[in-house]
Amino acid sequence: MTANVGDLDLFHADGDPGKAPGRYAPSPTGRLHLGNLRTALLACRAARVREAPFLLRIEDVDTGRSREEWIEVQLGELRQIGVDWDGEPVRQSDRHDLYRGALDRLEADGLLYECFCTRAEIREAASAPHGELPEGAYPGTCRELTESEREERRQAGRPPALRVRAAGVKVGFEDHLCGTVEKTLDDFVVRRNDGDFAYNLAVTVDDAEQGIGEVVRGQDLLDTTPRQLWLYNRLGLAAPARFAHVPLMLGDDGERLAKRHGAITLEERIESGEDPSAVRRGLVESVEGILGPG
Numbered sequence: 294m295t296a297n298v299g300d301l302d303l304f305h306a307d308g309d310p311g312k313a314p315g316r317y318a319p320s321p322t323g324r325l326h327l328g329n330l331r332t333a334l335l336a337c338r339a340a341r342v343r344e345a346p347f348l349l350r351i352e353d354v355d356t357g358r359s360r361e362e363w364i365e366v367q368l369g370e371l372r373q374i375g376v377d378w379d380g381e382p383v384r385q386s387d388r389h390d391l392y393r394g395a396l397d398r399l400e401a402d403g404l405l406y407e408c409f410c411t412r413a414e415i416r417e418a419a420s421a422p423h424g425e426l427p428e429g430a431y432p433g434t435c436r437e438l439t440e441s442e443r444e445e446r447r448q449a450g451r452p453p454a455l456r457v458r459a460a461g462v463k464v465g466f467e468d469h470l471c472g473t474v475e476k477t478l479d480d481f482v483v484r485r486n487d488g489d490f491a492y493n494l495a496v497t498v499d500d501a502e503q504g505i506g507e508v509v510r511g512q513d514l515l516d517t518t519p520r521q522l523w524l525y526n527r528l529g530l531a532a533p534a535r536f537a538h539v540p541l542m543l544g545d546d547g548e549r550l551a552k553r554h555g556a557i558t559l560e561e562r563i564e565s566g567e568d569p570s571a572v573r574r575g576l577v578e579s580v581e582g583i584l585g586p587g
């Protein structure tokens with residue numbers, strides 16, 4: 294449900310996904326670590342308790358970091374840990390037409406512009422104070438360029454990224470686990486300057502097109518949801534009824550799980566003598582109660 298609440302421009306309430314599918318959406322950039330596997334188990338369980346389908350989507354939209362060989366490795370790891378899914382996994386690399394269609398719609402509605410800024414330029418400009426926008430936000434440098442200024446920059450040879458005109462919109466949503474999240478948007482990137490579609494665009498189009506009812510993913514992505522809700526709204530797409538951002542798995546030192554914490558992949562655990570079902574038990578025990586009953 295989307296409505297105006299308080300001084301938010303857009304608010305998404307925590308709804309009932311019914312039997313609409315759940316999903317897990319790994320990026321094939323390496324082995325899944327135990328935290329990823331735990332999130333996948335939670336997402337799978339959340340769908341199964343609703344007696345809903347559970348879908349797998351390969352998020353290989355980032356062509357520089359995605360590798361074909363990791364797809365089978367990741368599917369194997371998920372199977373070994375007891376995550377089962379319905380149908381064939383879809384791949385974002387097969388869905389570029391859908392993303393292009395979404396960009397066309399944004400373009401037709403006057404919501405896109407070319408951005409020629411480098412990362413360093415954005416960092417520098419973003420550190421200066423600029424009104425209501427959050428720290429690190431894109432300051433809008435290229436927002437009002439004239440056609441001749443744009444042409445000049447194109448001639449200089451730097452390919453543009455595409456940004457949406459979202460700056461200043463206040464978006465909130467009720468996360469199933471984290472409560473109310475509010476964010477003032479900046480003009481974010483929907484197509485990168487290397488030509489790749491951006492995560493926020495692809496994930497929004499896919500979750501809508503696949504009719505996803507509930508998104509269960511790591512809390513590291515909590516901050517991306519307001520941007521996606523803006524996109525659902527502007528693209529006239531139905532957003533998932535429920536978002537549940539699950540806690541990240543931490544190392545012994547309380548920091549986010551990383552290589553320095555030792556055996557963090559299933560393969561490493563198996564090499565050190567555990568079998569997959571013991572790893573699964575450990576993961577399930579560590580999340581008991583996170584999603585609550587039903």
Ligand code: GLU
Nearest residue numbers: 318319320352496510514
């Ligand atoms: N592909 C993202 C990742 O591997 C997950 C995106 C999502 O669940 O929305 O972190």
